[in-house]
Amino acid sequence: MPATTEVKIDPETKTLVREGIENQINPFDLYALEEAVRTKEKMEAAGEPSTVIAICKGAPHAEEQLREAISLGADEAVLLTDRRMAGADTWCTSYELAAAIKRFEPDIVFCGMQAIDGDTGQVGPGIAVHLNYAQAAYVAEIISIEGKKMVVKRLIEDGYEVVELRLPAVLTVVKEINEPRTPSLRGKMAAKKAQITVWNADDLNLPEDKIGLLGSPTQVVKVMTPPCRSGGDKYEGEPAELADKLYDVLKCLEVV
Amino acid sequence: MSIRVDETKCNGCGLCVRSCGTNAIEIKDKLATITVEGCTMCGACVAACRFNAISIDIEKQPREDLDKYKGVWVFGEQRGGRVAPVVFELIGVGRNLADARRSELAVIILGNNISDAANELAEYPVDKVYIYEAPELEVYDAERYCRVLTDVVREFKPEIFLAGATTTGRSFMSGVAINLYTGLTADCTGLEIGEDGLLHQTRPAYGGNIMATILCPYTRPQMATVRHKVFPMSPKRAQGRAEIINLTPKPNLFSSRSKFLEFIETVGEKVNLTDANIIVSGGRGVGGPEGFEVIRELADELGAAVGASRAAVDAGWISYAHQVGQTGKTVCPKIYIACGISGAVQHQVGMRSSDIIIAINKDPNAPIFSIADYGFVGDLFEIIPALVRKIRQMRGVEAVCRV
Numbered sequence: 001m002p003a004t005t006e007v008k009i010d011p012e013t014k015t016l017v018r019e020g021i022e023n024q025i026n027p028f029d030l031y032a033l034e035e036a037v038r039t040k041e042k043m044e045a046a047g048e049p050s051t052v053i054a055i056c057k058g059a060p061h062a063e064e065q066l067r068e069a070i071s072l073g074a075d076e077a078v079l080l081t082d083r084r085m086a087g088a089d090t091w092c093t094s095y096e097l098a099a100a101i102k103r104f105e106p107d108i109v110f111c112g113m114q115a116i117d118g119d120t121g122q123v124g125p126g127i128a129v130h131l132n133y134a135q136a137a138y139v140a141e142i143i144s145i146e147g148k149k150m151v152v153k154r155l156i157e158d159g160y161e162v163v164e165l166r167l168p169a170v171l172t173v174v175k176e177i178n179e180p181r182t183p184s185l186r187g188k189m190a191a192k193k194a195q196i197t198v199w200n201a202d203d204l205n206l207p208e209d210k211i212g213l214l215g216s217p218t219q220v221v222k223v224m225t226p227p228c229r230s231g232g233d234k235y236e237g238e239p240a241e242l243a244d245k246l247y248d249v250l251k252c253l254e255v256v
Numbered sequence: 257m258s259i260r261v262d263e264t265k266c267n268g269c270g271l272c273v274r275s276c277g278t279n280a281i282e283i284k285d286k287l288a289t290i291t292v293e294g295c296t297m298c299g300a301c302v303a304a305c306r307f308n309a310i311s312i313d314i315e316k317q318p319r320e321d322l323d324k325y326k327g328v329w330v331f332g333e334q335r336g337g338r339v340a341p342v343v344f345e346l347i348g349v350g351r352n353l354a355d356a357r358r359s360e361l362a363v364i365i366l367g368n369n370i371s372d373a374a375n376e377l378a379e380y381p382v383d384k385v386y387i388y389e390a391p392e393l394e395v396y397d398a399e400r401y402c403r404v405l406t407d408v409v410r411e412f413k414p415e416i417f418l419a420g421a422t423t424t425g426r427s428f429m430s431g432v433a434i435n436l437y438t439g440l441t442a443d444c445t446g447l448e449i450g451e452d453g454l455l456h457q458t459r460p461a462y463g464g465n466i467m468a469t470i471l472c473p474y475t476r477p478q479m480a481t482v483r484h485k486v487f488p489m490s491p492k493r494a495q496g497r498a499e500i501i502n503l504t505p506k507p508n509l510f511s512s513r514s515k516f517l518e519f520i521e522t523v524g525e526k527v528n529l530t531d532a533n534i535i536v537s538g539g540r541g542v543g544g545p546e547g548f549e550v551i552r553e554l555a556d557e558l559g560a561a562v563g564a565s566r567a568a569v570d571a572g573w574i575s576y577a578h579q580v581g582q583t584g585k586t587v588c589p590k591i592y593i594a595c596g597i598s599g600a601v602q603h604q605v606g607m608r609s610s611d612i613i614i615a616i617n618k619d620p621n622a623p624i625f626s627i628a629d630y631g632f633v634g635d636l637f638e639i640i641p642a643l644v645r646k647i648r649q650m651r652g653v654e655a656v657c658r659v
Contacts, residue, residue, distance in 0.1 A: 027583050087297025116582055117462050120442035122430035129431035134513035135398050137427035156423045158528045160520040166513040175583045176576035213297045217439030220299040222469035234631035242632045243642030249630050255558055256647050
């Protein structure tokens, strides 16, 4: 069972994680990758060999994150990189990734529920429609996989939905699904040696007018920084006084 | 397609450098220089430049006559006949957009046995309520919803199509936009019709560090999912009712590779986090699962939902469904009460758009105080029980007074 992990990395994450970390794998994709590796391990234990392929679209230096994916258990990695794919919105991003994923005809595509920069959550479900696969978003648990049938639990607003899917399928996963491992020494060695496949738009026969900024239906026309929130009043003192003060605040806000 | 800096207009002020998310711009000899490898063509610098010196050239034409598309449509999300609260907010903003475009506002509702829900929607200021009823649509199914709505949009050609940014809206709308090859903007917090007649969609990105305004100029409909609690709920109509129109279901659209098996309600939680007007959240300072009892007690008194920081969830004190922050939920209640939460940036991105933030923390230097409207420095285990007592006591007094 070749499983594919869409490890979407955006170099722009830097702006959010302001602790001097360079690029990183989108946190949600780490859960996706971990679940893909766990699924593979279970399949192998059941006597069904399978492969995990990490796919990422990004600038050439995103290769580093793909090596990290290999250190965490991916068997192969593919980097989609092309100037012509820059500026893609979610329509084009899912189109480009779907084209790469199709080459492997996977049974299960694991995606993070959203990225932490754009956090649209639209790419995973978009890939499913481009590929014409079954889909389940916000998956919190894989209950079973038997043959071409899979049962998953989706986390929704007020509970969980249990859904059966016929494979192939695209899943987007939430954090609750697992606790990602840290790279093993063997994984780190494998990551160093790994050959990363690099594809551009021509390798995938993608028409130029359907990729990148040119193919994207949406356009960003204005970007602004919202005014910073600043702290207001700060109270110190005896707990009973503070409780009284807090009561007064809640009273003013008309909630008590 | 290319990005260009006009040397005659650029004065090297550096605004673009700061706007760039990928550090692809530097100022060399008083001129902005863009490294092509680092640039993702996101357009942030084009928007940031006050001198119109940066441009991205892109030649594009609509593929069809866009004037054929008219009206604003709202997706009337329901489950078990109960209309999602965000729908009434969408009707409010949708009405304004439709009026600005001098067009009609319609709401479409999918499901089975949903005439009560349709009648309820007809009491709001929409022009039409479309019902699409079939046993196959009894529960949410991503594939069926996606196919049915694609088909309906192709037939009726709305100019604008809105849905709530719920787990449902966020999962099927993407597919509808893919099928129609049109744009979809996620989690909008601002929607208005510009002078150009287009829908100007504003959304937070990078965890709310920036606000981006997005257009969909060449394709229709212009589609958006909209965050909860950003727009006020629409009042009911002053008079009359909207016209209710039954659409004829097309069974050929109902094939699906997924099957709903069961719904598991989260036990013991009265209020859902994203719908809540008040959230009381606990963090590391809560100290353990039993500490959340104190949080729950206050939440019960206030009719609030219980939230948590990542630290509390990772420690196993409370389930992930409660997590607020970058890897959890983004919430914007009227009041957010952070108890024993230090307020790391990853937590802040999930709650900083709350109207009022109240923080209780022992550490006077906790970052949460820098964004809290009301900060209380002290032990939550002393303050909250005292507050709960006070609330109960005052309620008791009021009850007596009323008698």
